[in-house]
Amino acid sequence: MNAPEKLKTPSRSASELTCIVRVNEEIKSIVATAFRINLMALNAIFLAKRAGNAALGFGVLSNELRRFAQDLTRHMASLRDMTSGSVGSVTGVVQQQRNSAILLQAIRLSGDGVPGVREARKRGAQRLAEQHGRLRALDQRLRAAVEETQQLVELGGVLARSAKIEAAYGGGFSPALMQVSTDFAEVIAQIKRSLEVLGKERLVKD
Amino acid sequence: MKQAHCIYQNDDHRWLAIARDASKPGYLIDTNEYVVMDGDQALLCDPGGIEIFPAVFSALSAECDPTTLAGIFASHQDPDIISSLALWLEFKPDLKCYTSWLWQSFLPHFGGSESTFVPIPDPGMTIRLGSLELQAIPAHYLHSSGNHHLYDPKAKILFSGDVGAALLPPDQGGLYVEDFTRHIRHAEGFHKRWMGSDRAKRDWCERVSRLDIDMMVPQHGAIYQGADVQRFINWFAALEVGVLRG
Ligand SMILES: [Fe+2]
Ligand SMILES: [Fe+2]
DSSP states (O other): OOSOOOOOOOHHHHHHHHHHHHHHHHHHHHHHHHHHHHHHHHHHHHHHHHHGGGGHHHHHHHHHHHHHHHHHHHHHHHHHHHHHHHHHHHHHHHHHHHHHHHHHHHHHHHOTTSTTHHHHHHHHHHHHHHHHHHHHHHHHHHHHHHHHHHHHHHHHHHHHHHHHHHHTTOGGGHHHHHHHHHHHHHHHHHHHHHHHHHHHOOSSOO | OOOEEEEEEETTEEEEEEOOOTTSOTTSOOOOEEEEEETTEEEEESOOOGGGHHHHHHHHHHHSOGGGEEEEEOSSOOHHHHTTHHHHHHHOTTOEEEEEGGGTTTGGGTSOOGGGEEEEOTTOEEEEETTEEEEEEEOTTSSSSSOEEEEETTTTEEEOTTTTOOOOOTTOOOSBOSOHHHHHHHHHHHHHHHOOOHHHHHHHHHHHHTSOOSEEEOSSSOBEETHHHHHHHHHHHHSOOSOSOO
């Protein structure tokens, strides 16, 4: 026998960890954008106040957009809780896969006749299945939460479009209001793209 | 490829040495693992690192039923001693791991739970295995600050962990020390650098000189037999330790 076969590291779960990193980065960028929307909405509220009667509708929509930014921040916080919990589950899977792979290699070297190996493999497979089950459940919860957030962002898109319409009635303030509502529409489109990316990520690869 | 060699047998009381692995990757330090067996119980001494687990497991399984493993004795906390712990527990979840109390909350980073560990107090303790009463002998600061060796008074074997270790060239691959003077040259640098306390060393030399030892089996290198055991103790007693060079 020559040099021992290199121990296999489970690249599948390593890629699951990379996936969590990507999900977290996406969440972070959405949180930052939500913060921006909140500030933009505050500015819009002041602008509408200065525009007076001509921008009453715009003012109401700005308030709604601010509430939207706060709701979005809350959604993202619960998404973040989910992904930080999933790091623990993925690590459990990585460890179990690694242990099972090394034990399998030991059993291959020793032959199948060694007492106790069948039970040990069965126990390992069972633990792995349990951990995968937990991860799958987390993945489903994460996806459901992303879908819910997507619906919320649809509502944000409607608010931004309505703000644009209201801006047209802003009299002398119209160009400024128009600029603000265009900015709203842009950042919301950006969030939509991020959520699409998030929706495609899977914590468990079947 | 590692192989288990029977170095002592008296009925079903046996010692196996899983020693000297020429096929392991060069970047890993070579280690010896030992199995003490009596009746239907076995104890594995310093089971080694994760990387060599498959080789140790298969060598052990070739000579002994691995389900009879009742425990693991870890002389200290080093990765080449005990980082394979999680894998042995993967095979046998109820294994007990005997180790210095000092490492009781450190070793779980390698695996195991609260019920896995049996802390050995500083003065040592008796570890029962079948009809045997094995003695955990204090060897603190040699080199680890919480360190024990394992003495089998019936077989007159002392498992001495890193003490007696020699980093031998590939052409000196024998299981036993054949020429003490030639052998000890490969142990000198290691003992000077790794053994940190002269006082601890003198205490240990005195302590083990009182034991009746036929074989001293270290975790690295070849096994000392007969007169070479006392020769080693005398050599070690005279050696200046805890020095970087010289
Ligand atoms: Fe060590
Ligand atoms: Fe060592």
